[in-house]
Amino acid sequence: MESENTFDIFLVAPPGLEPVLADEARERGFQGVVQEAGGVTVRGDWTEVWRANLQLRCAVRILARFASFRAMHLAQLDKRARKIDWAALLPQGVSLKVEATCRKSKIYHDRAAAERVKKAVKDIVGAKIDPEAQLVIKLRIEDDLCTFSIDTTGESLHKRGHKEAVNKAPMRENLAAAFLRQCGYDGTQVVVDPMCGSGTFIIEAAEMASGLYPGRTRDFAFQELQNFDPKVWQRLKDSAEPTVPPLRYFGSDRDQGAVRMSTANATRAGVMDACQFTCQSVSDLTPPEGVPAGLVIVNPPYGARIGNKKNLFAVYGALGKTLKERFHGWRVGIVTSEPGLAKATGLDFLPGLPPVPHGGMRIALYRTAPLP
Template identity: 55%
Template sequence: MIQDRDFEIFLATAPGQEDALCGEIRLKGFRQPRAVAGGVVIRGGWPEVYRANLWVRGANRILARIDTFRVIHLAQLDHRARLVPWASVLRPDIPFRVEASCTGSRIYHAGAAAERIENAIRKTVGAPCAPDAALIIRVRIDHDLCTISIDSSGELLHRRGHKQAVNRAPMRETMASLFLLQCGYDGNEPVFDPMCGSGTFVIEAAEIAARLNPGRSRHFAFELLANFDEAAWQKMREARSMRVPAARYYGSDRDAGAIAMSLANAERAGVTDYTHFQQTPISDIRPPCETPGLVIVNPPYGTRIGDKKALLPLYRALGRTLADHFTGWRVGLVTTESHLAHATGLPFLPNTAPIPHGGLRVTLFQTAPLP
């Protein structure tokens, strides 16, 4: 059986999306989610760790916090680290690596702190330390409080396992799912992305509507742990709550290569029956169905001043087409530049704070249903 000891579980997200992630976690039935800087904290045992990796769309990684204690010098850390119940979670035959950070603490050298934890694990469990190990022990010493966590996810969770073809600077699936949630999307209305790229928004919307678990196609680091319960995990994975969506999900792009990528990704995700993609320039887009829903789009941003100026006609054309033809549809637009967003002429509501994305800061601009 899975060990069900109660501990703190941290679900990380991009700064600025903590409240949206907390809302998703609450809807998924996890108890007492609490938004904190950089993510959401819940309490539970290893079953909740498994479920969070399998179910939650907006988290980047999920950390199981296995111990917390105060330390003020390295000798104390060395002693205290050997008291952590490593053998209950780590296997002697599975390599690990330690990543440490120190903030406002008397122990200020992260490398020295990581070395103490590595030594403690080697001496108590015998597991080898390797710089490229898939299993990561994360150590944070913040104002003399040391928190030791196991990264239960491994690869970042936006890597769903069924999306292979991507265009340049793609929107991460985790971030896209939270933007959909912030736009009020609940899986019961059509969604249209007129600059769909590799299809991220459309595929995420279809998966949400079909109640497909985001982690269904991949493996996780917790499968390498000593307490991994394969039978319980397989039962959890095989539990089905899939439904046939009430709406359909549409993408268009002027680039034929983008449409080919979107079609391939939708097929791998198993949502071909609920999605439709076609090659269309912005000036020619029209509502893909009679029932209004959500238009969500992540247009090019431009990385140099000249690029941004050259994008103004694209944003203006997008705004004119939506205003002229998409009565009753809400719009969500993600961009780095407020002046590009406002070049659309769309009646945006007050926007939320910018969010880090690929070295930039993006903002979600939203409208009410267009008149």
């Protein structure tokens, strides 16, 4: 039976990756998983909010929907907003910002709605309104239903807290985790990335295999809330049962600086014993010795991202040639913004997946079956 203390928790997904996050939430044991545009809704209490921030790899942020009511005009919004038990949620004098959106409602002025909520929290808990605050109250008014959420995450969840060195065009960690899952990676396969950059794919794969929680080394906005319990939080972090997987995560890059970055990041993440990084070009790439065929996943440069894409067709062609000649039985995942560059590899790809926004462009994952 559901506790009266449970509420909707909205897991924000990278657009296009909602099904991947829904699958991860189910695997992690979250209840009432419902996929919708922009993310996934689950049901739980505040401990589940903290657990979602700690454990989910594919989410962008976690919103706790803590109150809702209907309001037809601003005075009604003001009156009912003041009945929310703000003191149970927010410490006295806390810094926060308030955002509002209105859609298909009699209250149609976003800014005026936000001002009413700001005044309520200032009057009740002495909140300081700060546009740079980590704590964010979000009010959505749709069809006259006012739903209040609080962003419990702060900085985006792709910022794991233990990756400091990044290269020119880094892959976000939550996207890397989602793409690995879409390639069928479950923590048991060998993973090779021949253009590893700062090591994101390799480190994510090794962490997933190790059972390490992605949020284990960072802070979150919910730690500022009145209801935060440090002892329960520590128990959640201690519930991990990490293991050291065998050496089966192999990154390489022609840039020695990238190899140094990857090594430093994997060391900070605590997975370097399972990883190996080498400096070499794609043309020198060979399957690691003594391991079964696994997954080659790579985020090559693409024209909109770095330099002139005309020069990249040869790079993609060389990558495809190397993989077809040497990686029999391996599956391949290639992330690019350019379908033409993916085609230049000469690989036979499985049916396409929806493109995903990333850094002002749209990228897509191209996957193969095991190479013949």
